[in-house]
Amino acid sequence: MAVREGAWDCPYCGATRNRGPEKFCGGCGSPRGPEVKFYLPEDARVVDEAGELEKARSGPDWTCGFCSGDNKGWNGFCTGCGSARDAGAARKVVQHLGQAPSSAEEAARAAGPGQPETPEVGSPAEAPKKPRNKACGLCLAGCGVLLVLLALLAGFLSCTRSVQLDVVGAHWERLISIQKEVTVREQAWADQLPSGARELSRSQEVRSHRQVQIGSETRTRTVQREVQDGTERVKVGSRDLGNGYFEDVYEDRPTYRTVQEEESWQEPVYRQEPVYATRITYDIERWKEVRQARASGEDTRPEWPELRLEPGEREGPRTEKYVLKLRSPDGKTMEHEIQDAATFQAFQVGRPCPARLNRLGVITELRP
Numbered sequence: 606m607a608v609r610e611g612a613w614d615c616p617y618c619g620a621t622r623n624r625g626p627e628k629f630c631g632g633c634g635s636p637r638g639p640e641v642k643f644y645l646p647e648d649a650r651v652v653d654e655a656g657e658l659e660k661a662r663s664g665p666d667w668t669c670g671f672c673s674g675d676n677k678g679w680n681g682f683c684t685g686c687g688s689a690r691d692a693g694a695a696r697k698v699v700q701h702l703g704q705a706p707s708s709a710e711e712a713a714r715a716a717g718p719g720q721p722e723t724p725e726v727g728s729p730a731e732a733p734k735k736p737r738n739k740a741c742g743l744c745l746a747g748c749g750v751l752l753v754l755l756a757l758l759a760g761f762l763s764c765t766r767s768v769q770l771d772v773v774g775a776h777w778e779r780l781i782s783i784q785k786e787v788t789v790r791e792q793a794w795a796d797q798l799p800s801g802a803r804e805l806s807r808s809q810e811v812r813s814h815r816q817v818q819i820g821s822e823t824r825t826r827t828v829q830r831e832v833q834d835g836t837e838r839v840k841v842g843s844r845d846l847g848n849g850y851f852e853d854v855y856e857d858r859p860t861y862r863t864v865q866e867e868e869s870w871q872e873p874v875y876r877q878e879p880v881y882a883t884r885i886t887y888d889i890e891r892w893k894e895v896r897q898a899r900a901s902g903e904d905t906r907p908e909w910p911e912l913r914l915e916p917g918e919r920e921g922p923r924t925e926k927y928v929l930k931l932r933s934p935d936g937k938t939m940e941h942e943i944q945d946a947a948t949f950q951a952f953q954v955g956r957p958c959p960a961r962l963n964r965l966g967v968i969t970e971l972r973p
């Protein structure tokens with residue numbers, strides 16, 4: 606444990622770095638009062654001579670209770686008045702963890718009122734403000750430009766103009782599906798058989814699979830582990846010996862090394878096992894479309910086709926479609942589908958109707 610020579614500053618003449626063990630100021634000769642704080646300069650001298658080391662470790666200096674004389678640790682009686690040390694007060698031995706004070710102000714702070722043993726806790730340095738990320742800024746600008754373009758496009762498309770369109774033609778078509786019950790052959794699982802099914806045959810078939818564990822196998826893998834393989838001495842601070850000297854304080858810390866180990870485990874092994882169920886083949890009557898009744902025309906007066914059902918037939922779903930053929934003032938023709946019959950019937954071939962077109966020429970509104 607290294608011992609170094611500390612220093613003290615004179616409160617009377619301001620002289621700095623008086624040698625720690627020196628009892629009088631090198632500048633003005635004033636005695637080193639009991640209020641003087643020791644500190645450890647960065648380039649403090651290491652004490653290696655045996656006699657001086659012994660002095661350094663002989664305990665803190667003490668102040669005489671009668672004449673206030675400054676005495677060394679090994680003095681049992683005051684060198685000034687001869688009083689016993691029992692009546693005197695020893696300087697404090699202070700342990701500084703972390704950085705030892707390297708100036709008089711730091712020493713005073715470290716040995717501040719009430720908490721002489723408080724280790725100096727380094728306050729986290731305030732992080733410098735990060736410059737704003739340039740790439741992110743560019744990205745934001747790109748997004749902004751894209752949004753503006755999208756807005757412009759939306760504005761371009763939503764901007765419409767009104768025109769007169771001529772109805773130059775029309776087309777409509779109406780269909781009625783005609784169904785008949787026919788016998789069809791189907792298959793189903795026994796628990797899903799529809800009512801009315803006439804069973805023809807049954808068989809056992811694979812319906813699903815399930816996982817069955819049939820054993821396990823041993824697998825291995827290499828894992829890394831931290832193992833303590835010793836300790837190291839780490840300097841954690843210094844101790845003010847109260848006599849102008851400082852001693853380094855060490856701590857034993859564990860050291861680790863990484864070892865690789867084989868680790869094994871049991872991995873289950875599965876087999877896919879088929880699950881059988883009863884499959885039934887059956888005949889059943891189903892309504893199927895057999896033909897359509899159809900009507901169409903080239904005007905705006907649609908009609909449903911006449912429905913003639915034969916025995917065993919029924920009416921199925923109906924479908925309808927209405928299309929107008931239009932011509933714009935610049936001679937372009939276009940087709941436009943109308944969704945309901947009532948609207949379609951309000952148009953007349955040969956009559957103009959007001960409309961709105963967007964920039965792409967698509968009809969956005971059409972009135973009879």
Ligand SMILES: [Zn+2]
Pocket residue numbers: 615616617618619620630631632633634635
């Ligand atoms: Zn002085």
Ligand SMILES: [Zn+2]
Pocket residue numbers: 669670671672673674683684685686687688
């Ligand atoms: Zn004395």
